[in-house]
Amino acid sequence: MHTAIHEGKRRADAQAKERFTDGVSRLPPGCQRAARRAQEAKTHAWLTAMPSCSDQTDLSGDTFRDGLAVRYGYRPPNLPSSCPGCGCTFTLTHALDCAKGGLVIQRYNELRDVIGDVSRMAFGADSVYKEVVLKEGDGQGREEARTDLVIRDVWDRQRDVSFDVCVTDADAPSYAVDEAGVVG
Known part of the structure; x- marks a missing residue:
């Protein structure tokens, strides 16, 4: 049986x-x-x-x-015909990649905030800091160094860990793989 x-x-x-x-x-x-x-x-x-x-x-x-x-991989209905930020043709790929009028910053901020909110629940509200400046710029060409999140007590007690959030468009042409397994 x-x-x-x-x-x-x-x-x-x-x-x-x-x-x-x-x-x-x-x-x-x-x-x-x-x-x-x-x-x-x-x-x-x-x-x-x-x-x-x-x-x-x-x-x-x-x-x-x-x-x-x-x-x-389909085009969502009601997309504008041109990008409100740069004026290019507004495709789904453009919306996910354009730094001026696309969704890059919105997706990034949303992910950073979700990770921060979950970390606050796990480690306490006073253990999570957003957009922390690690090193000040000198005003003479050296930019400041920032991190997206600093969370205390992740690996060791009373130690801070810096996290940098990165959002990737998995459907970007640069991630395409052909039948031979070649990227690009």
């Missing part, structure tokens, strides 16, 4: 994998890469999260639809 059940599950998994591969092969190249990445990295958990105001998983219809479009 157990062998039959196990064999049935294995066969169903193989059929599902075959259907997925067949479906993905029919998508445009950028969407193929996004679908494979979403499946391999299991980034679909947000689709089944119970909506809740307290942990900000209560998405509006527009936010949910835009999230699906971005995650699977």
Whole structure:
């Protein structure tokens, strides 16, 4: 009985994998890469999260639809035709990469703030500092050194750790890998 059940599950998994591969092969190249990445990295958990105001998983219809479009490489509806910051054609890639009018700073700040909020819950409000200047600039060409977060007690008691947040667009052309495994 157990062998039959196990064999049935294995066969169903193989059929599902075959259907997925067949479906993905029919998508445009950028969407193929996004679908494979979403499946391999299991980034679909947000689709089944119970909506809740307290942990900000209560998405509006527009936010949910835009999230699906971005995650699977499609153009979200209602994007402006030109970038409000630099005037270039406003594509999804441009929105995620443009430092003037895109979403780079917004995504960065949101991630930094979430990490800071979780750290405050774990280590206490007086143990987390944002945008800390580590070294002052001298006004003669040497810039100041900053860090995104300083959190006390992460590795050792009464020791500060500096964290620098980096947000990457996984669908940027520079991350594309061809069939031979070559990036670029």
